[in-house]
Amino acid sequence: MVLGAGDLGRRVFHELAHGPGDRHVRLVGREEDPTLRAANLSRFSALQRGYHPTVDHATTDLNDIDRTAECIAAFDPDVLFLAASFQSWWVITTLPGESFQRLRAANYGPWLPMHLVPVHKAMQAVRRSGTSAVVVNAAYPDAVHPILTSVGLSPDVGIGNVANNVPGIRVAAADLLGVPVPEVDVRLVAHHYVSHRLSRAGDPGRAGMALTIGHGGQDLTDRVDTASLLKRLPLEYRRTGGMPGQAMTAASALSVLVPLADRRDALVHAPGPGGLVGGYPVAIEGGRIRTALPDSVSLEEAVAVNLSGQVHDGIDAIDADGTTHFEPSSMAVLTAELGYECRTMRLDEAEGRAAEIRERFEVYRGRAVASAS
Numbered sequence: 001m002v003l004g005a006g007d008l009g010r011r012v013f014h015e016l017a018h019g020p021g022d023r024h025v026r027l028v029g030r031e032e033d034p035t036l037r038a039a040n041l042s043r044f045s046a047l048q049r050g051y052h053p054t055v056d057h058a059t060t061d062l063n064d065i066d067r068t069a070e071c072i073a074a075f076d077p078d079v080l081f082l083a084a085s086f087q088s089w090w091v092i093t094t095l096p097g098e099s100f101q102r103l104r105a106a107n108y109g110p111w112l113p114m115h116l117v118p119v120h121k122a123m124q125a126v127r128r129s130g131t132s133a134v135v136v137n138a139a140y141p142d143a144v145h146p147i148l149t150s151v152g153l154s155p156d157v158g159i160g161n162v163a164n165n166v167p168g169i170r171v172a173a174a175d176l177l178g179v180p181v182p183e184v185d186v187r188l189v190a191h192h193y194v195s196h197r198l199s200r201a202g203d204p205g206r207a208g209m210a211l212t213i214g215h216g217g218q219d220l221t222d223r224v225d226t227a228s229l230l231k232r233l234p235l236e237y238r239r240t241g242g243m244p245g246q247a248m249t250a251a252s253a254l255s256v257l258v259p260l261a262d263r264r265d266a267l268v269h270a271p272g273p274g275g276l277v278g279g280y281p282v283a284i285e286g287g288r289i290r291t292a293l294p295d296s297v298s299l300e301e302a303v304a305v306n307l308s309g310q311v312h313d314g315i316d317a318i319d320a321d322g323t324t325h326f327e328p329s330s331m332a333v334l335t336a337e338l339g340y341e342c343r344t345m346r347l348d349e350a351e352g353r354a355a356e357i358r359e360r361f362e363v364y365r366g367r368a369v370a371s372a373s
């Protein structure tokens with residue numbers, strides 16, 4: 001079941017529909033007509049190419065937790081992919097250029113409520129439904145999962161972010177070592193902030209990260225100049241970004257979802273496994289998920305690396321009860337641009353904060369468009 005029929009949800013659903021005949025996939029959107037159309041597009045495309053899974057759709061509004069719980073229980077999925085958000089990362093890219101550039105400087109942390117709230121609601125529905133599905137979430141898992149862990153509601157694992165740069169790093173390392181790409185084993189520990197920096201700037205900035213490169217069962221990290229390898233990511237290994245670039249995120253999601261759906265083991269990368277902060281190498285084994293760190297990096301070191309990335313993303317700390325402390329310089333950008341100010345947010349305050357951001361953002365958009373025209 002794919003819950004959230006936006007750009008990413010539809011991309012992932014489309015690929016899942018091109019699968020084996022015993023697969024049953026359901027797209028759950030908010031509105032009947034676009035969800036029906038999207039499901040039928042995937043269904044008919046799959047049929048055209050000779051795939052025969054069962055493909056259908058349903059609707060729910062995440063604000064209606066009982067209805068969402070019924071919707072989940074009725075399908076009883078073995079894997080549930082959450083792809084819903086109140087304001088995806090790309091929405092600010094639709095602003096006139098200067099406004100976008102100014103808002104971009106806030107990084108992702110201050111926008112947290114727009115991702116946290118729909119996932120929190122979805123997870124309450126998951127619990128109410130009684131499902132035993134593995135839950136995989138796309139919406140800012142690096143921060144959303146450690147917060148929801150505090151109330152026992154973290155999805156099992158996230159997708160994307162840390163994973164999105166791994167193929168590029170593998171290809172660059174293979175080229176450097178002169179060995180075939182499939183033989184290169186890359187293990188990356190990195191927060192969302194670092195993932196974004198790597199593809200834009202080719203370095204982690206002042207945040208920490210851990211990277212090992214292996215071949216033939218040997219750790220070759222010491223033989224590779226990893227700093228100059230990473231510098232090549234935005235150069236000869238650059239890839240299409242923006243909305244079309246969500247194809248990479250969809251591939252990262254499928255790298256997690258398909259092994260889970262097919263009950264296959266896999267070694268992948270994912271943020272938020274088991275409610276951890278940031279991103280890790282992850283093993284899927286017998287439908288369970290665990291971190292798969294290289295021998296040279298302990299879990300404590302990996303968490304510390306991710307906590308350093310979290311601060312640069314605009315979140316100073318997340319308390320054990322889920323209270324979030326925002327980093328002042330990131331928040332200052334939203335204060336200057338939107339008039340939005342939030343230093344500390346309890347989990348039960350997040351919904352009000354999301355509504356406030358939505359309202360202030362719409363006013364901001366109106367002003368930005370008016371002054372650009």
Ligand SMILES: NC(=O)c1ccc[n+]([C@@H]2O[C@H](COP(=O)([O-])OP(=O)(O)OC[C@H]3O[C@@H](n4cnc5c(N)ncnc54)[C@H](OP(=O)(O)O)[C@@H]3O)[C@@H](O)[C@H]2O)c1
Binds near residue numbers: 005
């Ligand atoms: N981890 C990664 O690497 C990565 C990369 C890209 C994106 N993402 C994240 O993935 C999430 C989805 O991204 P996207 O680009 O697909 O966003 P999107 O196109 O805006 O889709 C979000 C979907 O959420 C739905 N939604 C919002 N409120 C809802 C509600 N109350 N009930 C039911 N559905 C609701 C929207 O429904 P309507 O269409 O009806 O408004 C929309 O279809 C975002 O959090 C984004 O930041 C993660």
